Amino acid sequence: MGQKVNPVGFRIGFIRKPDASWFASKAFYAEKLMEDEKIRVYLDARMAKASVSRVLIERAGKKITVTIHTARPGSVIGKSGTEVDKVKEELKKLTKKEVEVNISEIKKPDLEAKLVASQIAQQIKGRVPYKRVVKQSIAAVMRAGAQGVKIKISGRLDGAEMARADQFKEGAVPLHTLRNDIDYAIVEAHTIYGRIGIKVWISRGDVSVKNVPFLLDRTNRAGAGRPEKMPSRARTR
Known part of the structure; x- marks a missing residue:
């Protein structure tokens, strides 16, 4: 019997990267996962009318990088970047960590x-x-x-x-x-x-x-360890 699975999660690691990119030990994994959820809930409420499609979260040490994919970057950035600065400060208060916010425009x-x-x-x-x-x-x-x-x-x-x-x-x-x-x-x-x-x-x-860099690298690494085809030996009578 066929089973239903989320098509996005089904393709992670093959043609799609996960929305959260970080590693944590077992002791801190739940804490960081809940922190990610707080960030996403806050952004969904804060930018309900900004046509936000996807939020990517990356961590490096104590720094959090949030990339917002939106069809209306102007409403997210605001005049002279005032809105995105407010979002950055509010996320710093929410997480108590250094936060960087990047905006990516959706073309279609x-x-x-x-x-x-x-x-x-x-x-x-x-x-x-x-x-x-x-x-x-x-x-x-x-x-x-x-x-x-x-x-x-x-x-x-x-x-x-x-x-x-x-x-x-x-x-x-x-x-x-x-x-x-x-x-x-x-x-x-x-x-x-x-x-x-x-x-x-x-x-x-x-x-x-060729359009998926991390998949291409993985394919090249897999092929690098394969032995070359041995030349066929001529038959001797």
């Missing part, structure tokens, strides 16, 4: 599953019919160059008495092809009828080994 927001799901949730909150919203979102994703997209919505759709699930799909979304770059996100829309769950899968196509 329609290929980010979290941003697409958040946009759908926002329109559903505004009582826009979910089928119209989903069809518009799928069209925008495919225009942006996606190989395929799948969207699943569940709950009391359009205020129905009984909860149900509805699924829409266009193109190919090969979940078990590890070289295929699939982004996945789940977002909840809080409406007067209750919570509506929105899941989005976006296939960006196959990834070449």
